[in-house]
Amino acid sequence: MAEGIRDKVVILGMGCTRFGERWDSNPDDLAVEAFIECLEDAQIEKKDIQASWLGSHIDEINIGKGGNFLGLALKLPLIPVTRVENFCASGTESFRGACYGVASGAYDIALAFGIEKLKDTGYGGLPDSPAFGQMQVAIGPNATAPGMFAQLATAYSARYDVPMERVKEAMAHVSWKSHQNGAKNPRAHLRKPIPIEQIMGAPMIAYPLGLFDCCGVSDGAACAIVTTPEIMKKIKPNDDQVKVKALQISVSSGEEALYTDWDGAGMLTTRKASSMAYEEAGIKNPRGEISMMEVHDCFSITELATMEDLHISEPGKGPDDVLDGFYDLDGQIPCQPDGGLKCFGHPIAASGLRMIYEMYSQFLGRWPEERAVKDPKFGLTHNLGGVPNQNVCSIAILGRD
Amino acid sequence: MKYVHLPLDEEIRSIGGYYKVLEEGLLDFEGRKILYAVKGANAETSCCGPGGVGYINVPGYLTSWKSSKNEGGLDVSEVKRIRDSETQKKVRKILAERYSYISVIDFD
Amino acid sequence: MVGIRSYGGYVPRFRLNKMIIFGAMGWLNPANIMNAQGEKAVANFDEDSVTMATAAAIDCVTGFDRADIGGVYFASTTASYRERLCANLVAGALAADEGIRTADFAGGLKAGTTALLAALDAVGAGNANDVVVSASDCRLGKMASVQELMFGDGAAAFMVSDKDVIAEFKGSYSTGHDFVDHFRGAEAKYDRQWEERWIRDVGFGQFVPEAINGLCEKCGVAPTDFAKIIYPCYYGGARKKINKTFAFEPEKVQDNMQAAIGDTGSAQSLMMLASALEEAKPGDKMLVVGYGSGCDALFFEVTDNITRLTPRRGISGSLAKRTDLDNYLKYLTWRRMVPADTGLRGEEQKWTRWTLQWRNHKMILGMEASKCKKCGTQQYPPQRICVNPECGAIDEMEPVVVSDKGGKIFSFTSDMLAASLNPPAMYGTVDINDGGRYVFDFTDCSIDDLAVGKPVEFSFRIKYYDAMRDITNYFWKAVPVAEEAE
Numbered sequence: 001m002a003e004g005i006r007d008k009v010v011i012l013g014m015g016c017t018r019f020g021e022r023w024d025s026n027p028d029d030l031a032v033e034a035f036i037e038c039l040e041d042a043q044i045e046k047k048d049i050q051a052s053w054l055g056s057h058i059d060e061i062n063i064g065k066g067g068n069f070l071g072l073a074l075k076l077p078l079i080p081v082t083r084v085e086n087f088c089a090s091g092t093e094s095f096r097g098a099c100y101g102v103a104s105g106a107y108d109i110a111l112a113f114g115i116e117k118l119k120d121t122g123y124g125g126l127p128d129s130p131a132f133g134q135m136q137v138a139i140g141p142n143a144t145a146p147g148m149f150a151q152l153a154t155a156y157s158a159r160y161d162v163p164m165e166r167v168k169e170a171m172a173h174v175s176w177k178s179h180q181n182g183a184k185n186p187r188a189h190l191r192k193p194i195p196i197e198q199i200m201g202a203p204m205i206a207y208p209l210g211l212f213d214c215c216g217v218s219d220g221a222a223c224a225i226v227t228t229p230e231i232m233k234k235i236k237p238n239d240d241q242v243k244v245k246a247l248q249i250s251v252s253s254g255e256e257a258l259y260t261d262w263d264g265a266g267m268l269t270t271r272k273a274s275s276m277a278y279e280e281a282g283i284k285n286p287r288g289e290i291s292m293m294e295v296h297d298c299f300s301i302t303e304l305a306t307m308e309d310l311h312i313s314e315p316g317k318g319p320d321d322v323l324d325g326f327y328d329l330d331g332q333i334p335c336q337p338d339g340g341l342k343c344f345g346h347p348i349a350a351s352g353l354r355m356i357y358e359m360y361s362q363f364l365g366r367w368p369e370e371r372a373v374k375d376p377k378f379g380l381t382h383n384l385g386g387v388p389n390q391n392v393c394s395i396a397i398l399g400r401d
Numbered sequence: 402m403k404y405v406h407l408p409l410d411e412e413i414r415s416i417g418g419y420y421k422v423l424e425e426g427l428l429d430f431e432g433r434k435i436l437y438a439v440k441g442a443n444a445e446t447s448c449c450g451p452g453g454v455g456y457i458n459v460p461g462y463l464t465s466w467k468s469s470k471n472e473g474g475l476d477v478s479e480v481k482r483i484r485d486s487e488t489q490k491k492v493r494k495i496l497a498e499r500y501s502y503i504s505v506i507d508f509d
Numbered sequence: 510m511v512g513i514r515s516y517g518g519y520v521p522r523f524r525l526n527k528m529i530i531f532g533a534m535g536w537l538n539p540a541n542i543m544n545a546q547g548e549k550a551v552a553n554f555d556e557d558s559v560t561m562a563t564a565a566a567i568d569c570v571t572g573f574d575r576a577d578i579g580g581v582y583f584a585s586t587t588a589s590y591r592e593r594l595c596a597n598l599v600a601g602a603l604a605a606d607e608g609i610r611t612a613d614f615a616g617g618l619k620a621g622t623t624a625l626l627a628a629l630d631a632v633g634a635g636n637a638n639d640v641v642v643s644a645s646d647c648r649l650g651k652m653a654s655v656q657e658l659m660f661g662d663g664a665a666a667f668m669v670s671d672k673d674v675i676a677e678f679k680g681s682y683s684t685g686h687d688f689v690d691h692f693r694g695a696e697a698k699y700d701r702q703w704e705e706r707w708i709r710d711v712g713f714g715q716f717v718p719e720a721i722n723g724l725c726e727k728c729g730v731a732p733t734d735f736a737k738i739i740y741p742c743y744y745g746g747a748r749k750k751i752n753k754t755f756a757f758e759p760e761k762v763q764d765n766m767q768a769a770i771g772d773t774g775s776a777q778s779l780m781m782l783a784s785a786l787e788e789a790k791p792g793d794k795m796l797v798v799g800y801g802s803g804c805d806a807l808f809f810e811v812t813d814n815i816t817r818l819t820p821r822r823g824i825s826g827s828l829a830k831r832t833d834l835d836n837y838l839k840y841l842t843w844r845r846m847v848p849a850d851t852g853l854r855g856e857e858q859k860w861t862r863w864t865l866q867w868r869n870h871k872m873i874l875g876m877e878a879s880k881c882k883k884c885g886t887q888q889y890p891p892q893r894i895c896v897n898p899e900c901g902a903i904d905e906m907e908p909v910v911v912s913d914k915g916g917k918i919f920s921f922t923s924d925m926l927a928a929s930l931n932p933p934a935m936y937g938t939v940d941i942n943d944g945g946r947y948v949f950d951f952t953d954c955s956i957d958d959l960a961v962g963k964p965v966e967f968s969f970r971i972k973y974y975d976a977m978r979d980i981t982n983y984f985w986k987a988v989p990v991a992e993e994a995e
Contacts, residue, residue, distance in 0.1 A: 021446070121853070124418075124444070124451030125926075128857035134865055138873050138972065139890065139984050141936045141948045144927045145448060148948075151920035151938060158961055175415075190416045195473055197405035198413045203420050203442040203456035204507060206924040207956070216416035216446040258888050258896040260946050264920050264938070298448060345416055346448055389938070389948070444926060451854065452926035454933075504933060505925065 004280035008103040009244040010232045011398070012225045013042025016357040019220035019344040020189035027063045027117040028073040030221040034113070035074050042225040043235055044109065046074070049225065051101050052081045052111040055094035055349035057385075060127040061120050070113055087131075087385020088296060089249060089394035090114060091222065091352025096247045096394075098226050108231055114354075115221035116347030125217060132390070146206040146214050148387035149299040153208050155264030156305060160316035168208055170319035171300035172199045175212045175342055177328050178297060182339020184371045189218050189345045213300040218345025222353035224360075242363045245281035245378065246397040248273040256389040267384060269393035270309035274382075277395040278311070283378065287312045290333055290397075291376035292362060294355035296384040297340045306382060307335075334373050337362060348385075355381035356396060363400045376400065402509070404436065404460040406467065406476040417447030427463060428495065434463045435492060436480055439500060455503045457496055459483065483508055511633045512677040512809060514670035515818060517569030518783040519561050519645075520663045520770055520827035522953050523834040524548040527658050533837045534653040544658040547768025551834060552647050552662040554843040554930035555952055555970040558585040559595050560983065562645035563602040563969040565664035565783075567913070569641060570603060572819030573668065575910070578605040580631065580640035584614040584624040584775045586693070587647045589981040598983060599643055601874030602969045604910040610637055614775075618691075618741075618801020620644065621665075621775040626805055628669035629678045640669045646774030649699050649844055656700045659743055661771020665779035665824070675818055676786065676795060676809040682723035685803040688712055705744070713747040713800065718754055720804035721796065728808050730794070732757070737785045739763040740798035741777040769828060775801070784824040791815060832953070843930055845976075855928060859973050861980050876912035876967060876985050878945055881905055887944030912985060915966045916941040923956040939965055939987050949987040958989040965989050 015038030017030050025033075039046060054070045056063050063069040067081030084093040091114030098110035121127045130136055153171075157164045176196050183193040194212065202211040229241055250273035256262040274286070283289045290312065297303040304322060307313040312333065313321045321327065327335035338344070338358040341351060359379035361367060381396045412419045420442035428435040436459070443453040461480040469477045483489055493506045531545035552561060562583055570578065581603065583596035596611040610631065614624040621644035628640040645664035650656025690708040691700050702708065717740050725732055732738075732755040742748050742765065752762055763781045765772075773780055778799045785795060793811040798804055834840060841847040871877040872890050879891030884900040889911055895902045921937025928934075935951040937959065951959065952970060965987040972984035 123853040124446050125854065126448060128854060130860075134860070134862050135869070135890075137859055137861070138866060138869065138982065141950045142927050142929060142934050143936050143948060143950075144924055144934075146926060147922040147924035147934070147936060150922040150924070154922070154961065155920045190414070192414070194413075194415070197471070197475070198407065201405070201407055201422070201438075201440075201458070202413070202415065203440050203454050203458070204505060205417075205442070205444055205447070205452070205454065205926055206922045207507075211417060211420055211442050211444060211447075212415045214415075214417040214444065214447045216418070217448055218416075218446075253898060254892070254896045255898050257948075258890075258892070258946055259886070259898070260919075260940050260944065261898075342416055345446070447926065451852065452928075454925040505923075 005099055005103055005247050006245050006280055006282065007243050008228065009099040009226050010229050010241045011360050012044065012109070012227045012232055012235065013038050014222070014224045014357045014360050015041065016187060016222040016354055017220050018187045019218045019347060019354070021119050022219040023119065025219065027069065027115060030117060030219060031070065031073040031113070031115055034221040034223045038223045038225055044225065047077055048109050049076065049079060049111045050107040050109055051079055052076060052113060053094035053097035054081055054083045055085065055090035055114040055352070056083065056116060057085055057087060057090045057348040058116060058118060058127055058129065060129050062117050063115060086249070086392050088348055089352060089383045089385050089392045090349035092381065092383050092394035092396055093249070094349070095224055095353060095356060095396065096249070098224070099244055099247060102226050102228060109225060109227045111223060111225050112353065113221070113223040114349035114352055116349050117219050118217050118347060119219050144206070145387060146209050146299060149301055150206040150209045151264065152305055152388050153301040156266070156301070159263045159265040162316065162319055164208055166319050170304055170322045171213050172196060173322050174297065174300040174303050175199050178336045178340045178342040181329055181337055181371060182343025185339050185343065188339045188343040190343045209299055209301065215298045215341040216345045218347050220344065220347035220350040220354065222350045222357050224353060224356060240364060240400055242360050243399050243401065244396070245399040246277035246395065248277040248280065248395045249392060251392045252386070252390045264388070266305040266309045267388060267391060267393060269391055270306055270382065270384065273393045273395045274310045277397050281378065281397045281399065283397070286310065290378050290380050292337055292359065292373045293333060293335045293380045293382065294338065294340065294358050295335060295382040297336060297342055298346060298384070302384060303335070310380070310382065329371065337371060337373055352381065352383045352394065356398065359398045363398065402461065402480050402482055404478045404480045405471055406478065418442060418444035428492065430492060435483070436460050436463045436478065437496065439503065454505055457500060457503050457506045459492065459506065459508045461509060510674050510677050511629060511671045512669070512674035513667050514639065514673055514675060515569050515573060515668040516783045516786050516823065517565045517567065517571070517666040517821055518664070518780060518824035518827055519564035519568060520550045520824060521552045521556055521561065522830050522832050523551045523553055524831050525551050525834045525837065525840055529835065529837050530658060537653040541653070541655060541658055544655055549658070549661040549771035550663055551840055553953060555986065557589050557971055557981065558587045558645040558647045559589055559598050560969050560971060561647070561662065561664035562643040562666065563599050565645065565666035566599055566603055566641050566643040568822045569643070569666035569668055571821045575604055576606060577639045578603060578609065578641055580610040580628065580637040581605060582612050582614060582624040582628055582640060582642045584620040584642070584644035585646055586615055586618060586620060586775055588613060588615060598874060601870060602912070603641065604875035604877060604912065616802070618775050618777070619799040619803060619805050621777070621779045622797065622799025622805035622807060625667060625669070625779065626681055626683070626807065632669050632671055638670055642667050642669060644776040644779045646776050648774050649846065651699045652841070652846065656702065659772050661773050663770050663773040663780050664776050665783040667779070673814050674812055675815040676811050679808040679810055680724065680728040681805060681807045682720060682727050683803065683805045684716065684720060684723070686716060688716070688802065709744040709747040713742045713744060714750060716804050717742065717751055717798055717800060720798050720806040721755065724796070724806035724808055730808065734794055735761065735796040736793035737761060737763055737789065737795045739778055739781045739785060739796060741765060741772065741781070741800050743767065743772050780824055786815070787823050787825055789815060839931070851928065859975050861975060861982060866982070871908070873984055875910055877908050878911045879906035880909045882907055887911070887941065889941060889945040889947050911941050911945065912967050914942040915964060916987065918959060918961055918963045918965060919946065920961065921951070921959045935959060949985070951989065952986045953988045963989050
């Protein structure tokens with residue numbers, strides 16, 4: 001009978017580059033930057049790493065295909081490198097691979113890497129790519145991500161009878177809160193606190209999403225070295241152990257895109273993956289037990305709907321919690337304590353690991369008090385790749401006993 | 402409702418791009434004054450592709466012009482939202498004619 | 510009895526006031542003020558002769574079983590391909606059977622009536638039945654030209670049959686004249702024309718009467734026997750002369766819709782015929798002349814069956830749906846007449862996979878969905894594994910065409926980031942009537958026309974144009990419909 005991942009794997013070390021328009025850096029430079037920090041934090045030598053998982057999403061530019069890139073950039077000694085890709089969950093997938101590698105007993109120490117170098121296209125936005133397959137060219141709508149997520153907002157407003165004004169207010173608060181947090185973070189790309197009137201005064205990009213409701217394109221890399229609790233005890237006997245409590249992924253079934261039951265107001269995948277994750281982690285009351293979260297705020301509305309999809313806010317009550325400050329840094333469950341995608345941008349495969357990096361650093365009390373979460377017990381990360389009606393959701397729960 | 406006057410022609414940056422308030426104006430309409438702001442946005446680094454928009458935002462009927470200041474020192478006016486859809490249609494038409502290059506006119 | 514069983518028409522929604530064009534280019538050709546009255550109908554950025562012909566054909570087959578379509582003929586001098594049979598695209602959009610005759614008619618403006626004659630001949634000889642003939646043109650004149658002001662876009666379609674004929678075919682007379690009043694070489698984009706006085710006096714002035722006289726003599730009728738006289742002629746003076754020559758009563762000469770649509774080339778006579786049929790009475794004799802590189806003259810007599818024909822949109826229905834296009838440069842950009850910058854992203858490749866296009870042609874062109882035999886769920890695109898989470902049956906599907914079912918808007922947005930030639934790009938999730946849900950682009954609408962729950966109909970449009978390889982491909986979009994009180 002499968003037991004899940006809980007308490008079988010711990011994080012030995014992590015690294016994370018500064019995210020942003022890294023005009024000065026090749027992908028190799030980003031990889032090395034993250035790796036140096038990670039190796040030092042893990043207090044091991046490179047030769048101790050037995051296997052690696054590499055997450056990257058964009059093929060058209062960036063690092064190419066396969067696992068070769070990492071072996072070459074880091075001069076890894078002929079060890080396995082498995083490239084994984086699952087839209088915005090690619091980073092969490094690489095972490096998952098490394099964790100399962102260790103939990104299965106196949107490896108003692110494994111490396112998870114997420115890297116994306118996107119700013120060489122010459123135009124804004126993600127590189128054009130048939131991300132949803134060849135059929136899209138023939139019959140897919142001329143849609144963009146904000147347009148698809150914008151429909152989440154109108155569906156949410158209709159489903160729960162929350163006036164659009166209030167939804168917009170809540171979305172603005174979500175952005176405001178993230179910018180407040182990101183302003184304090186030296187690794188973030190955008191480090192300015194933004195006054196609420198600037199957020200609310202921003203033009204509509206895809207009704208009802210405005211400029212400040214959308215995230216941006218960035219370069220970045222992050223990585224983690226994982227091992228068993230026993231091995232960590234030998235390498236870092238005096239350190240608190242950040243344990244992996246749950247790793248869950250859920251992929252759309254086709255019913256959101258093609259069937260008529262779905263209410264369009266949230267992600268079925270997030271609802272499923274989080275339930276499975278809580279069960280795996282032994283969490284019975286998420287609202288009471290989760291201490292902090294990093295969720296996928298590609299758009300403010302995603303974060304808003306996610307609070308309910310994670311079963312933390314009651315259905316229809318997300319805006320109330322948001323506007324009450326429940327998710328602010330000084331609220332009950334700080335969300336995006338590092339500033340989130342809004343401040344870091346979204347180098348796709350790096351984001352999942354950046355989120356885990358933030359949880360990890362908070363658990364070990366590494367940040368100055370102005371952006372520290374007090375005494376966290378469980379931290380949750382969430383990624384959502386694709387569009388609301390066909391997507392992949394990943395959830396990771398970390399904990400410190 | 403409060404309307405905060407953002408400084409004109411200053412770039413306000415988000416992670417996805419920036420916008421500017423280009424012009425503020427008052428429209429005489431059926432004996433009342435309607436406040437509107439002409440803005441331009443350039444979403445040059447947004448995840449979803451570059452693009453932008455010329456945009457007019459209509460906070461509503463002006464009830465008092467720059468009657469107070471907010472914490473940041475910016476002027477604040479009082480406005481009353483325009484809720485009637487027929488009025489919105491008429492105002493939209495007038496502004497669309499005056500600013501023919503603007504594609505989006507939105508009411509608060 | 511062989512003749513027309515049904516008709517359909519289509520005029521694109523956008524209307525460009527000719528004074529706007531003259532206002533922009535009149536400085537270069539001031540004489541054009543004489544041509545700047547009224548407005549011209551212009552195809553949207555996602556329309557062309559194929560999509561318009563399809564719209565007219567769909568209108569034409571309203572009330573009929575598409576499985577009965579026994580042939581599809583497409584006539585145009587502005588088809589999107591020199592080689593890729595456009596009649597197959599129209600037939601595909603009609604979800605017609607593929608074991609039928611399909612043919613393109615081109616080369617001269619009489620191609621429309623020539624196609625109609627070919628269908629009448631085929632049905633008359635017993636070689637085909639219920640043949641749909643659809644003609645459309647989207648002609649271009651250079652900026653500041655007469656043609657730019659003269660031409661308009663539109664389409665008309667007819668079903669030719671020996672059943673339930675509403676206008677019996679009584680005879681025809683045709684001429685072929687290498688009279689080059691207008692021409693376009695194989696590589697050329699724009700129409701070229703010779704001196705208008707020559708076109709008027711020798712072209713229309715001689716060949717139209719020649720065709721009318723030829724027909725009347727052959728069929729033993731007098732020109733004044735006709736209740737409706739249809740011939741295309743842009744020149745008012747020439748028309749007056751022709752009408753005087755034959756002593757036609759003014760109200761019997763069909764309006765050429767020059768001021769409302771423009772000259773629609775190979776579709777012109779057929780659009781006038783479709784318009785005339787909307788008002789025709791049993792017993793009316795109709796004379797239809799196609800003109801361009803010679804003439805076709807056709808004689809029809811309207812039957813009782815016309816009173817039983819299901820109502821259709823026709824020309825008048827299309828004319829009633831209109832939107833002002835108040836921007837000449839938009840028109841020029843849509844027709845690729847001016848080089849606009851679509852950015853580096855606009856230069857990214859749109860790969861056409863012909864294997865994929867063929868394998869899925871019924872889904873793409875015909876909007877063929879699948880319906881699960883186990884649970885009855887209709888789903889689009891067609892699936893092998895049923896999308897109903899309670900069912901999941903494998904390979905229990907039957908095909909069902911949904912292009913004519915319409916749907917309701919489930920959610921929508923107006924997007925300023927999506928690259929579009931007519932921004933903002935509007936799209937949304939549509940619940941297809943009888944089942945299924947898909948995300949469609951919306952077209953021919955403004956943001957005010959979109960609301961959750963609003964009904965939409967599906968319209969065959971250009972999906973994309975690959976400029977590097979000169980490939981146009983097609984798919985369906987959704988158009989909001991105004992709810993009409995019953």
